[in-house]
Amino acid sequence: MRVIAPPEQTAAVRDLLTAAPGATHVIVLPGAAVQPVGDVVESDVTRESVDDVLVRLCELGIDRTGGVTLEALDTTLSDAADAAEAAVPGDPQDAVIWDEVVARTGEESRLSVSFQTFLTIACLLAAIGAITDSPVTVVGAMVLGPEFGPLAAVAVGVVLRRGDLVRRGAIALVVGFPLAMAVTAVGSVLLDLAGLLSTAQLADLSQVAFIYEVGPFSLIVALLAGAAGMLALTSAKSASLVGVFISVTTVPAAAFASVALVEGRYLQAMQSGIQLAVNLVGIVVAAIVVLMFARRQSERGGRKLSAG
Numbered sequence: 001m002r003v004i005a006p007p008e009q010t011a012a013v014r015d016l017l018t019a020a021p022g023a024t025h026v027i028v029l030p031g032a033a034v035q036p037v038g039d040v041v042e043s044d045v046t047r048e049s050v051d052d053v054l055v056r057l058c059e060l061g062i063d064r065t066g067g068v069t070l071e072a073l074d075t076t077l078s079d080a081a082d083a084a085e086a087a088v089p090g091d092p093q094d095a096v097i098w099d100e101v102v103a104r105t106g107e108e109s110r111l112s113v114s115f116q117t118f119l120t121i122a123c124l125l126a127a128i129g130a131i132t133d134s135p136v137t138v139v140g141a142m143v144l145g146p147e148f149g150p151l152a153a154v155a156v157g158v159v160l161r162r163g164d165l166v167r168r169g170a171i172a173l174v175v176g177f178p179l180a181m182a183v184t185a186v187g188s189v190l191l192d193l194a195g196l197l198s199t200a201q202l203a204d205l206s207q208v209a210f211i212y213e214v215g216p217f218s219l220i221v222a223l224l225a226g227a228a229g230m231l232a233l234t235s236a237k238s239a240s241l242v243g244v245f246i247s248v249t250t251v252p253a254a255a256f257a258s259v260a261l262v263e264g265r266y267l268q269a270m271q272s273g274i275q276l277a278v279n280l281v282g283i284v285v286a287a288i289v290v291l292m293f294a295r296r297q298s299e300r301g302g303r304k305l306s307a308g
Contacts, residue, residue: 001050003041003057004066007031010039016056017041022049022088024080038066044073044081047095048088054099070100096234096294098160104233105156105165108149111172118146119251120180126255127184130211131191138211138252145251147173148229151280155230155287159295173280177254184258192262211252212260212271214278222248222282230287234294250279 001023005013010028017023025044032040045053050070057068085092122145129137150169157165225248253276260269 001043001045001053002069002071003043003062004033004036004038004068005041005062006036006038006065009060009062009065010041012060013041013057013062016053016060017043017045020045020049020053020056022046022084023053024084025078033066036066044076044078044084046085046088047092047097048085048090050095050097051099054097070097093235096297098295101156101234102160102162102165105149105153106168108146109153109165109169109172111168111175115146115149115172116176116179118144119176120183122146122251123180123184123255123258124187126211126252127188127259130252130256130259131196141251141255142248147176147250148283150176151226151283152230152233152287155226155284155291158284158288159291177276181254181258184255185262188259188262211249211256212268212275214271214274218249218275218278219282222279223286225279226283226286227290229283230290230294234291248279248283250276250283253279 001017003013003017007030010030014026014028017026023043023045025042027042029040029042031038054068057063062068122141124141125144126138126141129135129139129141150172153165153169154173157163157167157169253272257269257272257276260266260272
């Protein structure tokens with residue numbers, strides 16, 4: 001953790017970090033900061049303590065008069081660091097840094113050119129995978145899809161009562177998916193005109209029928225994926241998000257709905273739309289439940305730190 005503090009607040013920041021049970025290796029660099037002007041205070045802080053320390057720094061107004069930067073450390077060899085970790089209850093892998101969660105979901109939920117491009121390309125790949133009955137191509141599209149960011153933002157916004165995150169995530173989904181589906185529909189028309197697509201091809205899709213076949217497992221998978229995705233996002237297991245992307249059929253369902261509509265297969269298009277809605281709702285609901293549980297655990301941990 002690196003803190004830029006005005007000179008008159010440096011002592012308070014230093015005392016805060018030296019008193020925090022999960023902080024160690026405190027370094028003070030007077031006058032090192034140029035913009036904004038101030039002193040730099042650095043410290044190694046265990047994940048379990050970061051959220052509590054950030055709250056206390058914000059109470060000092062450091063987020064307004066200076067700044068706080070967090071950076072993950074891969075390896076630390078120190079008895080002092082081991083003692084700091086042992087002094088704080090909980091496991092570092094399970095600790096939630098709420099400001100980090102808000103920052104990550106905020107960045108990944110914006111309706112940007114890159115977001116729309118990735119979502120559109122993912123839908124086009126999924127459409128080709130469905131037309132060719134290729135599960136490999138469909139899985140590739142699922143990995144490429146960026147939709148979990150806005151879904152996570154909606155969940156975080158609901159739990160933390162951040163209307164800006166809910167709006168940002170909802171706009172990305174409400175605008176992003178229809179636009180990507182429209183481009184996919186245009187692509188399907190072009191494939192049809194080129195003789196590469198026919199309604200007969202959509203009649204026998206044994207390998208990718210899961211895209212539009214809605215059942216109880218659709219909701220179960222969505223709930224499990226939403227829970228796993230939020231656990232990965234709030235913990236130190238972000239690499240697990242790739243597995244979440246592969247497990248849900250949001251992008252393939254959106255893409256196949258476009259293809260089916262173009263070819264006049266309205267039942268399959270409707271089923272795909274339902275599949276998309278079930279997955280989106282299931283992911284958000286499960287993510288909200290996980291976040292509510294994590295927040296309750298964080299509050300209990302914060303009370304223990306304060307009592308200590």
